Amino acid sequence: MAALGSPLRTLRGLLRELRHASGRAGRPYRRTPAYRHVVATFRAHRVTSEKLCRAQQELHFQAATYLCLLRSVREHAALHQEYHGKGERSPEEIAGLVGFRLPQQPGGKG
């Protein structure tokens, strides 16, 4: 089994990511299906104890994987917004970058 660290830490990280993942301010994140499912699963299978049996380890791995997914998606989206989110410049802006102005052609290209 992969080295996963503390299950409690995974759980905390996961719940934190779920809080970030709430797109709309309306519904409290604790009432989302995902939050409920994660908490219920950890509780039901006692995945926070010190020594885990095989089934618990598998659940911990699943939780750690989901945590990685949520965290990476959030980080990737943030990077995308910062570096790739502004779209293209208009032709006027591009011309302006090198000191030109686009010609006026009121009648079209003719």
Added chain:
Amino acid sequence: PPERKRFYQNVSISQGEGGFEINLDHRKLKTPQAKLFTVPSEALAIAVATEWDSQKDTIKFYTMHLTTLCNTALDNPTQRNKMQLIRAAVKFLETDTVCYRVEEPAALAELQKNEWDPVVTWAEKRYNVAIGSSTSILGPNIPASTKETFVSHLASYNMWALQGIEYVITQLKSLILSMGLIDRHITVEKAVLLSRLEEEYQIQRWGSVEWAHDYDLCELRARTAAGTLFVHLCSESSTVKHKLLQD
């Protein structure tokens, strides 16, 4: 094309005849080919619903990896059957990242040996096969018996899980690293690190460029994590009997 605005308030899941469905307000989510979006696992449905509920003003499809994987499983746009998927997956072994070694620079060759040898050895022991590694441009010579062992092993997975496995292999460019993940021998972070070993080596030497390196790293982690989670959720004994997963 302009991004699609979030057009729904509430996301919920419900259980239909075929499995679990996603509701966007009163509308049922459909696949790109207009089929009803149904998944065999409740946990998977909840995770997909979370993707949709995470969208703020616009829907960023490029962040919704689980939704994409389910759509692929439901629509099967490449029209491949189980054996074609398996053969495509196993074919990757011939160009498996962890088997392809450099001779220079010496530091990178050493890094590859230290980081990749253990996972190759693990796979050889776990599956009782010979794999090895090679510095030849032709790559390693994988015995036919090794390939057949992996073909047999992958045949034990259902079609949904196989879509996920093939997806992870394509992302990591390695069958061995993917099996390491599926078998829970390594974490997603570790698998991605091992897949990107040469990039990481170059980054340590020359520095990191956030808008390229970190961007790629996060994207690969996200896709790999999604694929792995997808495989495990579709292979759980509670899900496996579901008729959606019958070939």
